[in-house]
Amino acid sequence: MTAETASSCANYSLGNPAESHQTRVLLLGSGELGREIAIELTRLGAFVIAADSYEHAPAMQIAQKSHVLDMTDATALEELIATTKPFIIIPEIEAIATSELAKAASNGIQVVPSSRIAAICMNREALRTLMHEKLGLPTTPYRFAGSFDELKAGANAVGYPCVVKPIMSSSGHGQSVLRSDANLKPAWREAQIGRRDVKDGGISRVIVEGFAPLDYELTMLTVSSSAGIVVCSPIGQRQEDGDYRESWQPAQVNPTVLEKAQDIAYKAVGGLVNIAHNNGEHGWGVFGVELFVLENGEVLFNEVSPRPHDTGMVTMISQHLSEFALHARAVLGIPVTEESVALTLQTGEVAASHAVVVTGNSQVTFTNVPQALSQPDTDLRIFGKPVVNGHRRMAVTLATGKDEAEARAKATKTAEELHATIG
Known part of the structure; x- marks a missing residue:
């Protein structure tokens, strides 16, 4: 088409x-x-x-x-x-x-972005093989395993500590950190029972990834549209148990790191879009390219989500067009250009988001909203999820500040002032 x-x-x-x-x-x-x-x-x-x-x-x-x-x-x-x-x-x-x-x-x-891209991105084995072995992007050392013995061999090959993830899961589901071979059996079991597709039965293959001297993580929101590929300003993030808790934009990175991050984002999305084109599809939409920045300044590809990204919720206060507006425009054939992804912040300003996670087993009612939003330059999105079972992200707070520290502090305070009543 x-x-x-x-x-x-x-x-x-x-x-x-x-x-x-x-x-x-x-x-x-x-x-x-x-x-x-x-x-x-x-x-x-x-x-x-x-x-x-x-x-x-x-x-x-x-x-x-x-x-x-x-x-x-x-x-x-x-x-x-x-x-x-x-x-x-x-x-x-x-x-x-x-x-x-x-x-x-x-x-x-x-x-959106294409049937082929959707299949590749939900399979860590297919994605890592494409990104590292075909496109040549730098990654952490890794091995794939389809049995306990292969897991043991893979962990020995990449070294301890290492991370074990099911190839068909996300958001930390089924993931374990191996400190020694004593953790191998629990990690294999967790990968099998904790993955998202556990009900399909059978054995899940896993990826074993070596640890790297990580300094911080970045998300590069990248948009493919009828006008080509553009990259948003870098987004910093904080996670807990593999799930997003805070993000901020623009992340303060040195020019060399930014150039490497943008290059990886262009190549990763460009490679996927080429596959879509070869399959007769557009490849249009927002991609969340996740990167590791090491202590020595090297930048490694981690994963890519072929859709708006959790950490990109900060764009609802940082950019004229949020990642959701960009996604909608791209998929409808509307050109997305460099001007489309521009920040609305003043020079030196930073925007931040903070996830509101609620624990319980019932319906949730939010109160104290006026007090939560009493700070200037803050905002709130309550998702309207019907119930909580365990712990669940139920809202996100947004803020801008003169720098990263102020923006994050304002978003955090807004989240703390928001009262969640269970039941």
């Missing part, structure tokens, strides 16, 4: 509620990221259909229609696509039957 044909099917209906006259977009995954994507698509006249595994997911509260299903069930997903007849499918999560995305693409439906 060419840019011209894609644009022709993106019908921007102003005030016409008739579904048949609008571009139908199917969101597969309706969490907080999907909610913001749905808002931006709706602003541009699209008819949004939100799907997830549970009712009243955040994006469902915005979309014109919604469906509940197990998106790893190929038959159920095939039926959903046949019923909703979308022009565009946007995966917002990784737990999807990618075989159905390939079928949809072969039937002329635009998959």
Whole structure:
């Protein structure tokens, strides 16, 4: 499909509620990221259909229609696509039957960024092989293992300490740190029972990654559109147990590190987009390229998410067009240029986001909002998730400050002032 044909099917209906006259977009995954994507698509006249595994997911509260299903069930997903007849499918999560995305693409439906990219990025083995062995990007030492004995050999090869991750998981699920061979059996077990796709049965292959002298991590939001590829200002981040807790933009990095980070982002996304083009697909959308910056200044590729990134929520206060607005524009065939990704901050200013994580087993009500937002240059997004089971990210606070420390402190204080009532 060419840019011209894609644009022709993106019908921007102003005030016409008739579904048949609008571009139908199917969101597969309706969490907080999907909610913001749905808002931006709706602003541009699209008819949004939100799907997830549970009712009243955040994006469902915005979309014109919604469906509940197990998106790893190929038959159920095939039926959903046949019923909703979308022009565009946007995966917002990784737990999807990618075989159905390939079928949809072969039937002329635009998959974002492409069916082939979605399959590669949810498989750590395919992704690492492409990035390091084919595109030549620097990474940590790694081995793949499909059995306990291969895990032991892989850990010995990369050395201790090392990290073990299922190849088909995310956000720290099934992940372990090995300090010695005494941790091998628990790590293998955790990879098998903690991965996202555990219900499919069978043995999960794992990746064993060597530790590197890490200084900090960066996210380079990179946008592929009909105008080419552009990269946003670098985003710094803090994680806990493999999950995002804080981010800030622009991250203060020296020019050499920034040049390396931008180069890796361009090459990683460019390589994926080339695969999409070779498969007759666009490859349009936002990519979250995750990088390790080592103590010696070297920059390593870690992973890439073919969708808006958790850490990129900071762009809702740092950029004129957030990552969600950029994603919506790109997938609808609207050119995204260097000007599109510009910051709105004053010289020296920094923006920050802080995840609000709630622990409990019930519904959650937020109070004290006026007090939480009493600081100047702060903002808040409450996701509207129906319940908490264990611990769950339920909101994000946003702030700007004269520097990174002030911005992070303001976002943190806003989060602390927000009161969550369980039950």
